[in-house]
Amino acid sequence: MAELTLKKAEKKASTNNLRRKPRLGETIIQGLLFFCGFFSIFTTLGIVYELGKEALLFFQMPEVNLLATLTTTEWKPHIGKFGIWPLLNSTLMTTFIAMTIAIPLGMSVAVYLSEYAAPRVRNTLKPILEVLAGIPTIVYGYFALTFVTPILREIFGRDVVQIYNTASAGLVMGILILPLITSMTEDALSAVPRSLREAAYGMGATKLEVALQIVVPAALSGIAAAIIVGISRAIGETMIVAVAAGAGPNFTFNPFVGAETITGHIVRISGGDLSYDSIDYNSIFALGLFLFCVTLVLNIISQTIVRRFREVYE
Amino acid sequence: MKEKLVVQGFANNLKARNRTGVIWHVIFQASTAVGVIALIALLFNVSDGAFGYVAYEARVDPDTLSVAGVPVEDQSKEQLVSLLQSTLSSGAYNKLENEKPFGSRPREEVYQLVVERIIKPKVVEVWNLWPSLTQADEIRATVAKDHPKAELEFVSWLTSDFVTRPQTSEPLATGVRTAILGSLWTILFTILLAFPIGVGAAIYLEEYASENRLNRIIQTNINNLAGVPSIVYGILGLAIFVRALEPLTSGEMFGLVNLTSENGRTVLSAGLTLGLLVLPIIIINAQEAIRAVPRSLRNASFGVGATKWQTVWSHVLPTALPGILTGTILAISRAIGETAPLVVVGASTAISFDPSSPFSKFTTLPIQIYQWTSRPQDEFRSLAAASILVLLILLLSLNAFAILLRNRFSRRF
Numbered sequence: 017m018a019e020l021t022l023k024k025a026e027k028k029a030s031t032n033n034l035r036r037k038p039r040l041g042e043t044i045i046q047g048l049l050f051f052c053g054f055f056s057i058f059t060t061l062g063i064v065y066e067l068g069k070e071a072l073l074f075f076q077m078p079e080v081n082l083l084a085t086l087t088t089t090e091w092k093p094h095i096g097k098f099g100i101w102p103l104l105n106s107t108l109m110t111t112f113i114a115m116t117i118a119i120p121l122g123m124s125v126a127v128y129l130s131e132y133a134a135p136r137v138r139n140t141l142k143p144i145l146e147v148l149a150g151i152p153t154i155v156y157g158y159f160a161l162t163f164v165t166p167i168l169r170e171i172f173g174r175d176v177v178q179i180y181n182t183a184s185a186g187l188v189m190g191i192l193i194l195p196l197i198t199s200m201t202e203d204a205l206s207a208v209p210r211s212l213r214e215a216a217y218g219m220g221a222t223k224l225e226v227a228l229q230i231v232v233p234a235a236l237s238g239i240a241a242a243i244i245v246g247i248s249r250a251i252g253e254t255m256i257v258a259v260a261a262g263a264g265p266n267f268t269f270n271p272f273v274g275a276e277t278i279t280g281h282i283v284r285i286s287g288g289d290l291s292y293d294s295i296d297y298n299s300i301f302a303l304g305l306f307l308f309c310v311t312l313v314l315n316i317i318s319q320t321i322v323r324r325f326r327e328v329y330e
Numbered sequence: 331m332k333e334k335l336v337v338q339g340f341a342n343n344l345k346a347r348n349r350t351g352v353i354w355h356v357i358f359q360a361s362t363a364v365g366v367i368a369l370i371a372l373l374f375n376v377s378d379g380a381f382g383y384v385a386y387e388a389r390v391d392p393d394t395l396s397v398a399g400v401p402v403e404d405q406s407k408e409q410l411v412s413l414l415q416s417t418l419s420s421g422a423y424n425k426l427e428n429e430k431p432f433g434s435r436p437r438e439e440v441y442q443l444v445v446e447r448i449i450k451p452k453v454v455e456v457w458n459l460w461p462s463l464t465q466a467d468e469i470r471a472t473v474a475k476d477h478p479k480a481e482l483e484f485v486s487w488l489t490s491d492f493v494t495r496p497q498t499s500e501p502l503a504t505g506v507r508t509a510i511l512g513s514l515w516t517i518l519f520t521i522l523l524a525f526p527i528g529v530g531a532a533i534y535l536e537e538y539a540s541e542n543r544l545n546r547i548i549q550t551n552i553n554n555l556a557g558v559p560s561i562v563y564g565i566l567g568l569a570i571f572v573r574a575l576e577p578l579t580s581g582e583m584f585g586l587v588n589l590t591s592e593n594g595r596t597v598l599s600a601g602l603t604l605g606l607l608v609l610p611i612i613i614i615n616a617q618e619a620i621r622a623v624p625r626s627l628r629n630a631s632f633g634v635g636a637t638k639w640q641t642v643w644s645h646v647l648p649t650a651l652p653g654i655l656t657g658t659i660l661a662i663s664r665a666i667g668e669t670a671p672l673v674v675v676g677a678s679t680a681i682s683f684d685p686s687s688p689f690s691k692f693t694t695l696p697i698q699i700y701q702w703t704s705r706p707q708d709e710f711r712s713l714a715a716a717s718i719l720v721l722l723i724l725l726l727s728l729n730a731f732a733i734l735l736r737n738r739f740s741r742r743f
Binding site: 039041042045046049050051052053054055056057059060062066067069120121125126127129132133141142143144145148150151152153154155156157158160161162164191193194195198222223224225228231245248249251252253254255258259279282283286287290292300301304307308309312314315316319 | 342347348350354355357358359360361362364365366368369371372373375376379390442459499526527529530531533534535538539545547548550551552553554555557558559560561562565569570573606609610613634637638639663664666667668669670673674676696699700705711714715718721722725729
């Protein structure tokens with residue numbers, strides 16, 4: 017009798033396969049969640065489509081030609097000259113200045129926090145650096161213009177350093193990027209297993225030798241990724257250069273004179289009332305597309321480095 | 331022992347190695363100090379600008395306005411109203427009366443109007459906090475020499491009035507109420523767009539997505555979007571929300587076209603643009619929070635026969651919620667500080683009326699700071715410093731709230 021009931025139950029279970037029972041509610045919810053996940057693809061497509069479309073219109077305008085844009089050194093929309101080099105050059109200059117500050121400082125801070133600092137010091141310093149990362153960039157712009165620029169002018173002379181200059185914007189941008197590089201580098205350093213350090217100490221290495229010759233090389237992929245992300249951030253940084261680096265494209269290698277970066281130019285052009293389908297309107301899309309592509313490539317490189325060259329221990 | 335090491339060539343450079351170690355230790359410490367000093371310098375710089383001496387000249391000397399020996403600041407409301415009536419042109423007076431009848435205005439407001447419209451204090455020179463404290467006598471001497479008619483006063487640009495007054499073009503009478511309300515309206519739409527979609531996407535990716543090509547693309551795409559410069563989102567917002575969806579974002583679709591809304595450059599467009607900007611950040615933070623929920627919790631739920639969604643809704647989400655909210659608040663504070671995309675989307679420069687609907691023109695706190703910082707006059711720099719303090723206090727309290735939330739509600743497994 018008992019056997020029979022069991023068999024019946026088994027049979028019932030097999031016809032009533034719970035796992036396969038279609039549930040409409042569940043399916044709808046899953047569909048909605050998938051839509052949410054897919055939404056970000058729309059954002060990317062939107063960026064590529066809109067920016068690409070308007071950039072194409074820009075290059076179709078009679079005044080513009082791609083070759084001249086890439087090779088000439090004058091950006092003067094009112095007389096139909098669209099050479100990207102003045103803008104690109106100052107973007108590269110601010111980025112370079114920022115990175116010469118942010119890379120050595122950021123890595124030193126990371127090594128200090130991860131290898132040297134006592135836990136209590138670390139727990140005080142890390143939140144302070146995080147505050148630095150959380151301050152809006154417009155505040156850094158104010159800082160560059162009202163604090164760093166006057167100091168630069170005191171040091172190098174008022175006639176050498178203009179009120180708006182790329183040096184001050186770059187320096188402050190370095191401070192902005194410092195916490196980013198620090199936190200990514202520190203993550204990479206602390207992922208290096210303890211056993212490697214102990215082995216080095218066992219061989220008689222000093223603390224510095226362990227840090228610089230064992231831990232840093234072991235974390236190199238993470239550090240490289242941090243630097244690339246930092247560069248990408250510096251290229252896309254806007255408000256500091258819009259406030260402090262000056263208005264007006266200027267092809268110069270002198271960091272003490274004003275020169276407009278790509279991002280700064282976009283902000284200044286769109287600050288006024290921009291009429292649709294004007295050449296200015298289309299030009300900001302072309303510049304935006306350029307920024308998007310450059311930062312995208314940098315980010316992909318950084319992710320690839322992390323994935324491919326990560327040293328895996330144990 | 332020592333000898334043996336020397337023989338092996340081990341100890342003879344030990345001293346030098348240790349010395350290098352000490353030098354580098356100092357270098358590392360100094361770099362860390364530089365970071366901290368930069369933060370202190372920044373905060374000092376902002377506070378330095380937000381307080382200090384101001385010398386201003388009145389266009390009309392207040393003493394000449396006193397009636398029967400009663401100075402203007404002590405006069406009754408009726409006296410002040412009649413003063414306004416006699417001094418202003420009848421058109422200007424009627425305009426004020428139409429905006430809000432004088433009968434219903436409190437005395438303070440009428441006095442403000444007298445100051446604004448008749449006395450019209452004009453700033454002639456501004457000093458920062460540091461010189462104001464250290465060289466007060468020299469400042470007094472300078473003012474007495476250069477601007478004999480000017481009055482010198484130590485002011486805090488950041489006052490409760492500054493936070494509650496609408497924006498005007500007069501540096502001494504302006505405020506950031508319009509900008510704060512603009513920021514809040516904008517953030518409201520940012521949250522409405524980014525929070526549900528962000529959490530939904532995180533749930534999908536962590537709980538539902540199987541390991542296949544499409545889902546890998548979605549994940550990579552989100553990581554890449556988090557690294558796109560904010561200004562690119564601004565350009566996207568300009569093309570999509572301001573231009574392509576203009577009927578929606580200007581309120582035309584709902585028959586709500588009024589003077590305050592204009593060609594899609596509205597609070598709604600700004601909020602949605604920032605929503606797209608913070609969406610990847612919210613997704614990544616929420617994913618981390620969901621991943622921290624232990625497998626055993628889900629298995630227990632499945633074990634008692636719950637469906638996938640029941641498990642997610644009743645067990646995974648409640649457990650992950652503090653983490654999700656913390657991550658969202660951090661993303662939102664990033665959105666509050668964003669300036670560049672909103673400039674591109676078309677924040678208005680000078681508006682004095684508060685945003686009242688999704689279709690209002692807007693300005694936000696960071697935009698206001700940008701405007702004032704870009705003006706060459708010192709008094710506007712001081713205003714910028716004061717509004718930076720407002721912004722930083724706002725962000726600091728948001729972050730403190732997020733940390734509180736994390737410490738109070740997060741559970742460890």
